[in-house]
Amino acid sequence: MKKLSTLLPAGILALLFAAALFSSSSCGIYRFTDAAIPDSIKTIKVNLLENRASYVNPTLSPALSDKLRQKILSQTKLTQTNNDNADWEISGTVTQYSFSTSAITGQQASNNRLTVGISIILQDRKTDKTEKHEVSRSFEFRGDQSFQQAEINLAEEMIRTLTDDIFTKLFSKW
Numbered sequence: 001m002k003k004l005s006t007l008l009p010a011g012i013l014a015l016l017f018a019a020a021l022f023s024s025s026s027c028g029i030y031r032f033t034d035a036a037i038p039d040s041i042k043t044i045k046v047n048l049l050e051n052r053a054s055y056v057n058p059t060l061s062p063a064l065s066d067k068l069r070q071k072i073l074s075q076t077k078l079t080q081t082n083n084d085n086a087d088w089e090i091s092g093t094v095t096q097y098s099f100s101t102s103a104i105t106g107q108q109a110s111n112n113r114l115t116v117g118i119s120i121i122l123q124d125r126k127t128d129k130t131e132k133h134e135v136s137r138s139f140e141f142r143g144d145q146s147f148q149q150a151e152i153n154l155a156e157e158m159i160r161t162l163t164d165d166i167f168t169k170l171f172s173k174w
Contacts, residue, residue, distance in 0.1 A: 044078040045086035053097035092120040133169040
């Protein structure tokens with residue numbers, strides 16, 4: 001009877017080994033589905049992100065806060081609380097919301113850019129430490145669109161990508 005290693009090509013064996021390594025929960029080094037949260041942290045409070053940019057999109061702050069709350073609850077084992085004694089508390093501010101021209105064709109703007117910047121604060125009440133993170137993302141749109149049209153067309157993408165960026169900053173310890 002032939003050995004298993006002679007029956008399977010080396011590439012398949014390497015792939016199987018890598019899959020076993022990454023799926024092993026005892027490994028603890030690489031985690032792709034769980035956020036890096038200490039076991040002592042059980043509750044979280046996500047405050048409404050304040051909008052202090054020079055131009056205020058009135059729907060951005062509540063939509064972003066809600067989406068972040070949903071993502072944290074669906075992708076971590078944390079329990080949401082509105083009490084002031086949460087293990088972790090997240091707050092933040094929209095600090096930038098600006099439009100600029102990113103490409104010109106002839107003498108007209110052919111492409112514009114909306115840039116959103118957010119300052120996030122994670123307060124850890126268990127260790128009495130505070131982490132500050134900055135997230136910024138630019139969104140391109142056609143030059144023939146008004147800023148209001150661009151906001152409407154980019155709303156879903158803005159909320160999704162900014163939420164992902166904030167979540168990554170807060171919960172990835174790479």
